[in-house]
Amino acid sequence: MAVLSRPIPPLYTVYILRSSVNHASLYIGSTPNPPRRLKQHNGEVKGGAVRTSRNKLRPWEMVALVSGFPSAVAALKFEWAVTNPHLSMHIPSPARISIFTQRKKNGQPRRPRASMTSIMSNLHLLLGVPSFARWPLxxxxxNRDAHTAWEKWCATTKEPMRSGVPILTDFGRDSSRTATSIANDKESESHAAEPSPWGVHALPLDYAPIKDYVAKGRDVFSFEREGDCVICNEHMPPDEGLYGLCSNNGCEGVGHLSCWSRHMLSEQEDESIIPVGGRCPKCHGPVKWGDMMTELTLRLRGAKDVDKLLKKKRKAKAKA
Incomplete structure (x- = not known):
């Protein structure tokens, strides 16, 4: 029950590590804080895993990750499936790519050795199976090598990629640039306070990306401006049901959660019972079910998180 009492986390990821010393050494894990977890794997702070503790393989680099999991449990399920694709029941047998060929002394199947290609192929498969296809991943x-392995697999496989999954790249410094351009960048950075963060260090670890949405929700429901449901037009008494709020700027469309779900599902061509998204009947803008659920769970279960997010920062006193 403790898990159910919390809002949807701002970030939870399943990540892929590669040893910068031995590129064949790979590791898969999950975390809500990729920068801190990377430091743990590299021995900069306490934590990490036994498999990544050998100094001869450090430093590790986080080459790719999947984000958007609705809970820690959801991320752990996905992590286990990526780590054990030869056993995972999320993968139908006819589509299984990784197959075990040996057994341990206890008779259990031995995990096949993973490569960057095999991990990318299994990611491609798992992102589209029914177990995970409804999640806003x-x-x-x-890292360019990981992205290249992904693109090569996508180009060769006959299975189409699940639609609606954003593929984001952030390689930091481009290794293909000329020495002159790198020297010019270094000269520019020498006059800057700090270089801009990139990669896992640029990921938002809190609810800042939906701050305006959360602020609108607090304003609408604190002042009891629910009004009538934008789908069924019935009046919605304050605090007497689960109400979803449109995420688009300038729109205060509120509706029964069941109505939002039914409306979004009616716009989809399949027979799913959990929606992915749709359009607001009031402003006609796009609305993602995952964003709506995050705002709703924050509103209902995360008062302290909302207070922290919306707390106004004190202005620094001007120097005399």
Whole structure:
């Protein structure tokens, strides 16, 4: 029950590590804080995993990750499936790519050795299976080799990629640039306070990306401006049901959660019971079910998180 009492986390990821010393050494894990977890794997702070603790393989680099999981449990399920594609029941047998060929002494199947190609192929498969297809997942690449392996697999496989999954890239410094351009960048950085963060260090670890949405929700429901449901037009008494709010700027369209769900599902061509998104009947702008659920769970279960997010920062006193 403790898990159910919390709002949807701002970030939870399943990540892929690669040893910068031995590129064949790979590791898969999950975390709500990729920068801190990377430091743990590299021994900069306490934590990490036994498999990544050998100094001869450090430093590790986070080459890719999947984000958008609705809970820690959801991320752990996906992590296990990516780590054990030869056993995962999320993968139908006819589509299984990784197959075990050996057994352990106890008779259990031995996990096949993973490569960057095999991990990318299994990611491609898992992102589209029914177990995970309804989640608002995003695939991030921070390394060109990992992204190249992904593109090669996508180009060769006959299975189409699940639509609606954003593929984001952030490679930092481009290794293909000329020495002159790199020297010019260094000269520019010498006059800057700090270089801009990139990769896992640029990921938002809090609810800042939906701050305006959360602020609108607090304003609408604190002042009891629910009004009539934008779908069924019935009056919505304050605090007497689960109400969803449109996420688009300038729109205060509110509706029964069941009505929003039914409306979004009616715009989809399949027979799913959980919507992915649709358009607001009031402003006609696009609305994502995952964003609506995050705002709703914050409003109902995360008062302290909302207070922290909306707290106004004190202005620094001007120097005399």
């Amino acid at each position: 995003r695939l991030h690449f921070f």
